[in-house]
Amino acid sequence: MKNYIPKIVLAAVLLGALSIPSFTPKYILHLVIYIMIISIAVMGLGILGVSGQISNAQGAFYGIGAYTSALFSVRMGVSFWASLLIVILFACVVGFVVGLPTIKVSGLYLIMTTLGVNEIIYLIMMNNITLTNGPQGVSRIPGPSLFGFTFKSMPSYFYLCYAFLLFFALLSIRIYRSRLGNYFIAVKNSEIASNMNGVNVVKTKLTAFMISAVYGGVAGALYSGYIGYIHPDNFKTDVSVLFLTMSIFGGQRSVVGMLCATTILTIATEYFRFIGEYRLIAYGLVLILGMIYMPEGIGGKFVQLKNLVKAGKQHDKG
Amino acid sequence: MLFQLILQGIATGFVYALVALGYTFVFRCLNQVIYAQGHIFMVGSFMGYAASTKLGLDAVSTLLLMLLAGVAFGFLLDRVIFRKLYDVATMTFVIAAIGLGIILQNAVRILYPEPVKYPPIFGTRVFRIFNAQIAEPYLWVIAISLLLIAALYCFLTFTRYGQAMRAVASDRTIAAAMGINVKVYISATISLSAAIAVIGGVLIGPLYFASFDMGGMIGLKAFSAAVLGGITNISGAAIGGVVLGILENLSAGYISSAYKDVVSLGVLILMLLFRPHGILGKAKPTKV
Amino acid sequence: MRFGGLSALSKVSFEIREKELFSIIGPNGSGKSTMFNVITGVYTPTEGKVYLRGKDVTGLPPHKLNHLGMGRTFQNPRLFSDMTVLENVMVPLLARDKHYLAGELLSERSRRKNMERLRPAAVNALNVAGLKGKEDNPAGMLPYGDQKRLEIARCYAINPDVILLDEPAAGLNTDERDGINSLIRDINSRGVTVVLIEHDMKMVMGISNRIMVLNHGSAIAFGTPAEVSNDPAVIEAYLGVKEMDDE
Numbered sequence: 001m002k003n004y005i006p007k008i009v010l011a012a013v014l015l016g017a018l019s020i021p022s023f024t025p026k027y028i029l030h031l032v033i034y035i036m037i038i039s040i041a042v043m044g045l046g047i048l049g050v051s052g053q054i055s056n057a058q059g060a061f062y063g064i065g066a067y068t069s070a071l072f073s074v075r076m077g078v079s080f081w082a083s084l085l086i087v088i089l090f091a092c093v094v095g096f097v098v099g100l101p102t103i104k105v106s107g108l109y110l111i112m113t114t115l116g117v118n119e120i121i122y123l124i125m126m127n128n129i130t131l132t133n134g135p136q137g138v139s140r141i142p143g144p145s146l147f148g149f150t151f152k153s154m155p156s157y158f159y160l161c162y163a164f165l166l167f168f169a170l171l172s173i174r175i176y177r178s179r180l181g182n183y184f185i186a187v188k189n190s191e192i193a194s195n196m197n198g199v200n201v202v203k204t205k206l207t208a209f210m211i212s213a214v215y216g217g218v219a220g221a222l223y224s225g226y227i228g229y230i231h232p233d234n235f236k237t238d239v240s241v242l243f244l245t246m247s248i249f250g251g252q253r254s255v256v257g258m259l260c261a262t263t264i265l266t267i268a269t270e271y272f273r274f275i276g277e278y279r280l281i282a283y284g285l286v287l288i289l290g291m292i293y294m295p296e297g298i299g300g301k302f303v304q305l306k307n308l309v310k311a312g313k314q315h316d317k318g
Numbered sequence: 319m320l321f322q323l324i325l326q327g328i329a330t331g332f333v334y335a336l337v338a339l340g341y342t343f344v345f346r347c348l349n350q351v352i353y354a355q356g357h358i359f360m361v362g363s364f365m366g367y368a369a370s371t372k373l374g375l376d377a378v379s380t381l382l383l384m385l386l387a388g389v390a391f392g393f394l395l396d397r398v399i400f401r402k403l404y405d406v407a408t409m410t411f412v413i414a415a416i417g418l419g420i421i422l423q424n425a426v427r428i429l430y431p432e433p434v435k436y437p438p439i440f441g442t443r444v445f446r447i448f449n450a451q452i453a454e455p456y457l458w459v460i461a462i463s464l465l466l467i468a469a470l471y472c473f474l475t476f477t478r479y480g481q482a483m484r485a486v487a488s489d490r491t492i493a494a495a496m497g498i499n500v501k502v503y504i505s506a507t508i509s510l511s512a513a514i515a516v517i518g519g520v521l522i523g524p525l526y527f528a529s530f531d532m533g534g535m536i537g538l539k540a541f542s543a544a545v546l547g548g549i550t551n552i553s554g555a556a557i558g559g560v561v562l563g564i565l566e567n568l569s570a571g572y573i574s575s576a577y578k579d580v581v582s583l584g585v586l587i588l589m590l591l592f593r594p595h596g597i598l599g600k601a602k603p604t605k606v
Numbered sequence: 607m608r609f610g611g612l613s614a615l616s617k618v619s620f621e622i623r624e625k626e627l628f629s630i631i632g633p634n635g636s637g638k639s640t641m642f643n644v645i646t647g648v649y650t651p652t653e654g655k656v657y658l659r660g661k662d663v664t665g666l667p668p669h670k671l672n673h674l675g676m677g678r679t680f681q682n683p684r685l686f687s688d689m690t691v692l693e694n695v696m697v698p699l700l701a702r703d704k705h706y707l708a709g710e711l712l713s714e715r716s717r718r719k720n721m722e723r724l725r726p727a728a729v730n731a732l733n734v735a736g737l738k739g740k741e742d743n744p745a746g747m748l749p750y751g752d753q754k755r756l757e758i759a760r761c762y763a764i765n766p767d768v769i770l771l772d773e774p775a776a777g778l779n780t781d782e783r784d785g786i787n788s789l790i791r792d793i794n795s796r797g798v799t800v801v802l803i804e805h806d807m808k809m810v811m812g813i814s815n816r817i818m819v820l821n822h823g824s825a826i827a828f829g830t831p832a833e834v835s836n837d838p839a840v841i842e843a844y845l846g847v848k849e850m851d852d853e
Contacts, residue, residue, distance in 0.1 A: 287417025
């Protein structure tokens, strides 16, 4: 019976969350939806992180997803769901193209390379007017609709994002537990040993990259469908840095950790909005302090807690 | 026209070089790159602006004052932040530096939300060299940079302190065994690197302008320069900077100025993919 | 095998017989590790070829060679430190297992079935390597001697045709060395061809069927332990031989 308690708690939380739209004010609901959307992008970085890679370009994939979905629906009347498939395909392709050369580099060099990629994509978004409307952005993006029902109201969009978030969170957990997850960790720990033990390191790293890109792209599509207007400035490197810090703060291996981190950091910046420009300074301070005192992130703290509990239990037994 | 572009490119190139030198110094010492180097540069630019407008100082005094201010600033950063991060994992250091960059950028933004134009401390004369029009500030930048780089070179090669710094950079454990107080020298390296970046900021002010968000791009370009020249190689950083500046300016002049940033990014990506140790660096094969 | 202008190995040609225990020795810098790296696909040789069971495998990436039955350990153990001991050994088994990923992603039951299917081979390898009972220990926390054993277990789990051991006894004390010695003999007796790089002369002379001596990138001697230890070229190049006998 004891084994079922965490599962019951989890079910309660998940079901309880469904009632959020009914009692939260619009302002907070908006924030919750935003958090759910970007959590998907952040989780994508988590998958990348587990394989030992780091990307400062998630904002670009977020943007690619947003623009692809937006442009297809605005210019060609394609439905949100069909354009979602295109987004996934496109994200895979771009993820492959970007990933293929960058798997050779690691650490800081990878950060800088992906940063460069993000900048290049941003410049294309800004300057290639025929493709993306440039600095005017894309407006009047129709939201997704299903069987005639349009997800225009906030509560309905909440449920939509909830479904997506749940799906991608589950997917992440499954991936981490599968053999692909094992390959990721192996590659992160030692590429040379992985190679020598039958793991195709190149394929593994590329797969991680492409999966991460898809997560980013889907999040972007959800974003453009929600806000209805996008502009290249929404997808600058600042956004990539934001996602990256959230994923590292969350401890990459832990889906719950990343969700917590995203929530906490977003709420922090929102809460501090009243102090205006100082809130970003607070964000930077949180980052620095976090790295000095909690380098494994929130997920790391969970693991430590779990180990403490395990040790305690063994102590009781023995 | 070509010569003018090249000369101007050399000037901006030297600015990149100064920031890149900072990267290289710290990298050799700590095996880390201070991601916030560009933002430190930006702060330096504004400090110089404040000094020359509020205090009405001329070029030389501003530069000297900024040198001191830069060292002090770097020392402060080291004391408060970096000292606790000398031995952490790469990613941890990077995120912390990102945090620092965010703080610096937004702190300056509160004080100076709009880009500012420097007073003409470097003069307004325009010289005709061959058939190119070169404004005085460009010549100042080239001269000061050369002076600074030469001074650094002498310091590192001929003084005891400089040699100790190089010892720490090449092998911390052995340097410690030789009785060198490693922590002090790492601290000094970080301060020095910040000071150079600050001077760089002061130099670019009169060439263009100062704005709170220029740190990111400059940091990235200087990093490209460092990688181009070889991040473990000090002269490489300088040469990389100049080459990058020239390349960038030429493509701005002949191709398009909207996409000129793509040049340095492209260089960075290509270098990292094909020759990560840079033009002058030595390839370090992994020992299996 | 050339690196830039330097020839790390020149015209070294040899054949390893099935099920034998073959050692490569030589002073530091003689090219032993380079040889291993060439054989295991880490380097592509600038000249020459590598054959496995008659098949030309030159230039194949290491993971493919592993699938073909070649295993290798490293001088400094390269374990997957974020995993447990058992998980480490499972990796090569998973990597060559033909089941699809999708099944594991969708069904927890299917994942468990796959793991259960592959587990016995992993546990067996750990037992052979003397790591019984330590399956759930974090690999990063193992004492050095056990780390070396785990590396060997990881190679052995896939039932390889040949394993290359790079200085398996390096850094071990006498007892641990004896342990590794018997482990290597045990594995060899189970039909696995073993290629060894070692500096411990006693061990090498004691267990090898044949030895090749490298110096400055060339093979200077080749033969049984008796032949090699009496070869004047070897004694000259590798002055340590005499001293070792005196130990």
